[in-house]
Amino acid sequence: MESEAAASASAALDSAAAARRAAAQRLRTPRWYYPALGLLLAQHVFVQGLDERNWTLPSSLLLIGGAVVLVFVRRQATGLSIAGPRSAESRRLLALMSLTAAASIVLTAVVQSLAIGAVAALVALVVTTVTGPRYDEALRDERR
């Protein structure tokens, strides 16, 4: 009798673990998401190197508005949303992307060079595109 209850409890635990893994497995961001986010960031970094400062406001609006649209479309496409990173690995990858973006923007704004701006924009684009899928993988791992 007791072993029947234990077997039933084990089966229920296995079923719950399988459902949790299935949810984690579905946390797959569409392929275009990180390249698109990287392009939004890159245009903002590049604009910081222009002499003409009038581009900063439209570029900021494009970055913020574009990011909001991207997050919304991703949510609709995957049918899931998550609260944020939980593990040290996912926090580290998010920090890497955020700090690279911030450093690229600040460096270009301080140096005021088109060449530096182009290189920094490229770095921001590549880091976001390459690190984004690794960040997703870390999010899936911590939720399995």
Add this chain to the structure above:
Amino acid sequence: MVAPAFDEVIHAPNRLRICAMLAPLAEAEFRTLRDTLGVADSVLSKHLKVLSNAGYVALSKPRGPSGRARTWASLTPEGRTALDAHLAELQRIASAAELPKPPAAALSPPRPGST
């Protein structure tokens, strides 16, 4: 650490799976839940209603770009606590009683010519 507590509302197999799936997420859309769990719309609706009535799941219906309302479900803090307590209780039951081990003879390979 939550105290183990058996929860009749969560224990039904499909409701346990729904709660376990929602636990690592902020929200999940109805169709995603249905497809992942492999259940019919009516079955999922029924179980979500029970969980919602118990205060374990919050349901929202924001309108998408097409104007159609989609149902999103999330685990409430009460639901999260109840799920953790229920899983802890299942863990306690599973570990309290050792499953009977098969007799040693059944584990040893058959001897040639023994049949």
